[in-house]
Amino acid sequence: MISIQDLHKSYVTGNNSLHVLKGLNLEIKEGEFVSIMGSSGSGKSTLLNILGVLDDYDKGNYYLSGKRIWGLNETQAAITRNAMIGFIFQSFNLISFKNAMENVALPLYYQKVSRKKRNLIAMEYLDRLGLKDWAHHLPSELSGGQKQRVAIARALISNPKIILADEPTGALDSQTSLEVMDILKEVNDQGITVIIVTHEHDIAALTKKIIRLKDGVIGEIITNGDLQNYRNRLTQE
Amino acid sequence: MFDLDRWNEIWHALAKNKVRSLLTAFGVFWGIFMLIVMAGASNGLKNGIVEGVAKFATNSCFMWSQQTGEPYKGFKRGRQWNMESDDITYILNNVPEVEYISPKNFGSRMNGGPNTIHGLKSGAYNVKGDYPEYIKIDPYTILQGRWINDMDIRDKRKVCVIGEKVFEQMFDAKENPLGDYLKISGVYYQVIGVIRPETNININGRAEESIFLPFTTMQQTYNMGNMVHFLAVTAKKGTPVSVVEEKVKSIIKLRHSIAPTDVQALMSINIEEQFKQISGLFIAIGLLTWIVGIGTLMAGVIGVSNIMLVIVKERTKEIGVQRALGASPRTIITQIMLESVALTTIAGYTGLSMGVGLLELVSKIIDSQPKTGNEVFFRNPEVSITVAVAALIILVLAGLFAGSIPAKRALMIKPIEALREE
Ligand SMILES: Nc1ncnc2c1ncn2[C@@H]1O[C@H](COP(=O)(O)OP(=O)(O)OP(=O)(O)O)[C@@H](O)[C@H]1O
Ligand SMILES: [Mg+2]
Numbered sequence: 235m236i237s238i239q240d241l242h243k244s245y246v247t248g249n250n251s252l253h254v255l256k257g258l259n260l261e262i263k264e265g266e267f268v269s270i271m272g273s274s275g276s277g278k279s280t281l282l283n284i285l286g287v288l289d290d291y292d293k294g295n296y297y298l299s300g301k302r303i304w305g306l307n308e309t310q311a312a313i314t315r316n317a318m319i320g321f322i323f324q325s326f327n328l329i330s331f332k333n334a335m336e337n338v339a340l341p342l343y344y345q346k347v348s349r350k351k352r353n354l355i356a357m358e359y360l361d362r363l364g365l366k367d368w369a370h371h372l373p374s375e376l377s378g379g380q381k382q383r384v385a386i387a388r389a390l391i392s393n394p395k396i397i398l399a400d401e402p403t404g405a406l407d408s409q410t411s412l413e414v415m416d417i418l419k420e421v422n423d424q425g426i427t428v429i430i431v432t433h434e435h436d437i438a439a440l441t442k443k444i445i446r447l448k449d450g451v452i453g454e455i456i457t458n459g460d461l462q463n464y465r466n467r468l469t470q471e
Numbered sequence: 472m473f474d475l476d477r478w479n480e481i482w483h484a485l486a487k488n489k490v491r492s493l494l495t496a497f498g499v500f501w502g503i504f505m506l507i508v509m510a511g512a513s514n515g516l517k518n519g520i521v522e523g524v525a526k527f528a529t530n531s532c533f534m535w536s537q538q539t540g541e542p543y544k545g546f547k548r549g550r551q552w553n554m555e556s557d558d559i560t561y562i563l564n565n566v567p568e569v570e571y572i573s574p575k576n577f578g579s580r581m582n583g584g585p586n587t588i589h590g591l592k593s594g595a596y597n598v599k600g601d602y603p604e605y606i607k608i609d610p611y612t613i614l615q616g617r618w619i620n621d622m623d624i625r626d627k628r629k630v631c632v633i634g635e636k637v638f639e640q641m642f643d644a645k646e647n648p649l650g651d652y653l654k655i656s657g658v659y660y661q662v663i664g665v666i667r668p669e670t671n672i673n674i675n676g677r678a679e680e681s682i683f684l685p686f687t688t689m690q691q692t693y694n695m696g697n698m699v700h701f702l703a704v705t706a707k708k709g710t711p712v713s714v715v716e717e718k719v720k721s722i723i724k725l726r727h728s729i730a731p732t733d734v735q736a737l738m739s740i741n742i743e744e745q746f747k748q749i750s751g752l753f754i755a756i757g758l759l760t761w762i763v764g765i766g767t768l769m770a771g772v773i774g775v776s777n778i779m780l781v782i783v784k785e786r787t788k789e790i791g792v793q794r795a796l797g798a799s800p801r802t803i804i805t806q807i808m809l810e811s812v813a814l815t816t817i818a819g820y821t822g823l824s825m826g827v828g829l830l831e832l833v834s835k836i837i838d839s840q841p842k843t844g845n846e847v848f849f850r851n852p853e854v855s856i857t858v859a860v861a862a863l864i865i866l867v868l869a870g871l872f873a874g875s876i877p878a879k880r881a882l883m884i885k886p887i888e889a890l891r892e893e
Contacts, residue, residue, distance in 0.1 A: 288795060288887045308800045308882070316797020323890060327792045331487035341796045349479060392797065 235395065235427050236262040236285065241294035243280055254280050256450030257294070262429065264395070267422040269438040270431045272447030278431040279400055281447065285429065286319050286398045287311045299395065316344055320389030322399035326381040328373040334360060334384045335369040341392040352391075359387040363417065379410035386417055390426075397421060399430040403437055415440045481810050495778040496818030498771030499869070503819045503862055506764030507826025510854050513756045515833070518853075520749065523671035528608045530570070531705045532716045532741045533674070534723075540735035544728045552727050552736070556690070556697035561726065566718050568710040571607050575701040576600035576689050577675050579656050587682065588654040589641040596637055597676035598655060600689025608703050609670060611678065614638075616649045616664030623663075623685035630688070631660040634679035635667045655682060658692050674701070712743040765865075772815065772869040779811050779877035783884075790881050791889020804878045811874025812867055819866035823859060830854065 243255040254277040262268055270278050283289040284296060287303055288311075296303045298318065306314065315321075320341075328337045335356045342352035360369050363383045373381055382402060389397055399418070403411035415437060422428045422442075430441065438444050446454040485492045539550045559574055578598035579586045585593045603620050611618070614635060623630055631653060633641070642648045648662045660682075668678035690697060706715040720737050723729075729736045783790070790803060798806075830853060 283887045286795070288890070289885070308794075312794060312797050312799040312802075315795060321795045327788065327795075327890065329789050329792060331484070336483075340793070343480065344793075344797045344799070344802060388796070 235264040235266070235299060236260065237295070237297040239295045241281075241284070241296060242292045243277070243284065243289075244292055245280075254450060255284075255291070258447075258451050260445070260452060262427065264427055265422070265425050266427050266429075267419065267442040268427075268429045268445060269441040269443070270429065270445045270447060271433060271435075271438050272453075274433070276447040277450060278433075278447055282398055282400050282429070282431050285396075286321060287314050312344075316341060316392060318395050320392065320394035320397045322382070322385050322389050322397060322402045324401035324404040326373070326378075326385045326405075328381055328384060328388075330373055333370050333372055334365060334376065337373065337384055338387045338391055340388060345392065355391060356387070359391050360384070363387050377410075378406050379413060382406060382410075382414050383417065386414070386421070390421065394426065396427045396429065399428070401431055401433075403432065403434065408436075411437060412440075477805070477809065478813075481806065481813050484806075484810060485813065491778070491782065492814060495775050496814050496821075498774035499768070499815045499818040499866070500771070500822040502764070502768030502771035503822035503866065504826045505767045506760070506862065507823055507854055507859075508829060509760040509764055510757075510858060511826065511830035511833075513753070513760050514853055515830075516756070517753050524746075526610045526669040527672050527742065528705050529742055529746050530708075530712055531608050531703060532712050532739055532743070533701065533703050534716075534720065534737055534739035535701045537735055537738055539729055539733055541730040541733045543730035543733070546728060552729070554699040554702060554723060554727075556699060558699065558723055558726060559702075562704075562719055562722060565722065566715065568707050568715045568718065570705040570707045571604040571703075572705075573602040573604040573608060573703045574686055574699040575602070575605065575674070575703060576686060576693075576695060576698070577700050578684070578689055578693050581676060581680060586656050587637070587641065589651070592641050594637070594640050596634075596655075597681040598689070599675065599681055599683050600686040600693075601683050602686050605703065606666075608705055609668070609672060609674075609678075611666035611668055614665040614667055615647075616662070618664055618666065619683060619685050624687050627687045627691050628685060629658065629660050629692075630663045630685065631655065632664040632666055632683040633662055634677070634681045634683075635665060636677075636679040637682060638665045653682070655684075656693075660684065660688075712741050716741055768865070768869065771818075772873050775811060775815055775870070776873035776876055779807065779874060780880060783807065783877040783881045786881075787884050787889045790884055791886045794884075794886040795890060800882050803881055807878040807881055808871060808874035811877070812870035815866050815870030815873060816863070819863065819869075823862060827854065827859070 238258060238260040241255050241258040241260075242253070245252045245254060258281070270281065272278050280289070284291050285298075287298070287306065290305075298314070303314070328334075329340070332340070335353055338356035338359055339349075339352040342355060343349075347355075357366065357369060360366050363386060365380060365383055365387070368376060368380060368384075373384070376384065382405075397418070402418070403414055406414060411434070418428050418430065419440070428441075430437070432438050442457070444454075444456040445452055446456070448454070534554075536553055539546065539548060539552065542548045554574075556574070559572055562569060562572055576599065578600065581595040581597050583595070585595045586598065587594050587596050601619055602624065603618065606618050615638075616632070618632055619630075622628070633648065633653070638648055641653065642651070648665060651662050652659045653662060666678065666683075684692075689695065702719075704715060704719055706712045716739055720739060721731060723737055724731055724733065793803065794800075834853065
């Protein structure tokens with residue numbers, strides 16, 4: 235699904251150049267449930283943006299579903315995102331003047347699905363996330379957890395292969411965070427690859443694989459079997 | 472472009488941000504409203520003046536005598552002189568370009584106090600002596616009876632034609648004035664006709680408040696000899712009035728021993744020239760209207776562009792989200808451009824309709840006023856359909872223009888930058 239070799243990414247601001255990713259290698263297979271961890275500024279969001287075809291990279295290879303992502307123009311990038319990827323953000327990023335249903339339906343608008351049809355599908359997704367009764371509410375009338383569920387529904391509606399979530403629980407309390415993780419697990423159970431960025435260990439421990447970024451490369455990969463082990467180690471740290 | 476769904480989306484975006492949309496729209500609304508109202512007003516002025524003078528023979532000129540301005544042939548400067556009846560016959564025989572020539576004399580004036588009596592009623596009117604030809608130059612509607620004819624002139628009949636006001640004031644409404652007598656400055660004249668002027672042009676007082684005698688009758692009863700006060704001349708088709716004017720003037724000067732270079736002895740007005748000047752004035756007013764109107768409109772459009780820019784900035788995040796969700800740059804551009812076009816067009820159309828509505832209203836009010844004979848130099852303020860359509864096309868283009876800069880700006884927003892957490 236995702237195959238990355240020797241990925242480099244620098245940010246250039248004025249005369250300064252900040253080398254964030256320094257020859258990173260990574261394989262993620264279809265249906266995996268992965269969390270990316272690392273200290274602040276280690277490049278987690280940077281990596282996720284590249285994975286999501288939101289940003290480009292300087293050097294190396296990134297294959298998504300066997301296709302190399304390189305030198306795409308904005309239109310091609312948009313098509314790739316629309317067809318392959320669902321995004322979930324820490325601050326939800328719902329469109330404030332659209333109600334929940336319209337927000338969920340938005341990706342289908344870009345696929346030129348008719349209003350009636352896409353609203354119908356959006357209602358199905360809202361129903362699945364237990365938000366049917368909130369369909370006609372504006373984001374400002376929803377709680378954080380509800381907003382994130384709307385955002386998840388929006389990420390799911392275009393039937394993506396991958397869900398990318400940057401700190402999806404960052405703005406939620408622990409109870410709501412667990413609910414959201416439950417939903418993401420269900421999503422993953424349906425075969426969709428889920429990749430989340432988080433710096434909360436409990437959240438990361440709910441995924442099946444933890445990737446730790448360190449010094450611009452992958453410092454450690456902890457897989458399913460080691461998770462219990464990992465949890466113990468955390469408590470010691 | 473005609474994707475209903477897209478328009479739905481645009482309508483949503485605009486309607487959900489009402490205040491912003493309204494503010495943006497107002498500049499354009501005002502621009503087009505002003506343009507239409509000003510264009511209509513200048514048209515109204517034009518229509519009013521054209522209607523006021525339209526029936527007047529534009530191929531005409533008028534002349535009258537004054538003291539001489541130069542010594543000539545032994546005569547001193549400042550000599551009093553007059554045109555004479557013989558001049559008319561001479562001109563008719565010697566200037567083939569002349570179409571009509573009509574002398575006119577002035578008797579007692581209405582501001583000289585009451586001069587007309589009918590039974591117990593009396594009034595003050597302008598008394599004029601005219602030729603049959605005069606109504607071919609300055610047309611009158613004959614309400615009753617007839618206008619002066621050749622027989623009246625030849626026989627110096629004691630008859631008169633009266634203006635509409637004279638009839639209303641000197642007779643009862645149901646009274647038949649024809650055949651009745653008016654005593655004017657002590658002499659009885661039989662009324663042969665009642666007229667209403669068709670133009671707003673007045674020579675020595677308003678026609679509806681005037682009494683017209685046969686020219687020769689006036690010369691006789693007022694002891695004017697063969698003196699001529701005033702001359703109206705029209706040129707035959709194809710001859711410029713100025714040519715006829717010059718020919719007639721030089722003949723008259725020659726016949727009365729006036730220096731050919733004397734500019735004050737024989738004054739004249741060339742209506743054709745006056746008309747040209749008025750037309751020039753209208754062209755200038757029209758031009759000004761468009762310059763000011765388009766200027767205002769441009770200001771409105773720039774306002775739209777500016778506010779759209781602010782909107783794009785405000786909506787950076789929204790645009791970032793849309794792009795993350797797979798909106799192509801094209802979708803974003805068309806969205807912003809169409810929002811801008813929709814705004815300008817709706818605002819412009821509203822301005823257009825309200826402008827036209829206002830003009831209609833003014834037009835109705837003016838039309839509903841009774842025609843008092845007062846100079847209403849304002850009629851049918853209107854804008855042509857071409858102007859309206861042109862304005863709408865300009866608006867759509869303006870909207871596209873106004874949207875293009877913010878749209879470009881929106882494209883430069885990278886989704887990641889828009890989405891970065893603050
Ligand atoms: N657009 C940018 N321009 C310049 N520098 C940037 C840009 N985006 C990120 N950086 C820098 O790159 C480094 C990595 O940023 P990134 O956002 O990937 O970190 P992160 O691991 O997500 O951190 P956090 O846990 O705080 O979200 C940071 O030092 C950051 O300041
Ligand atoms: Mg981050």
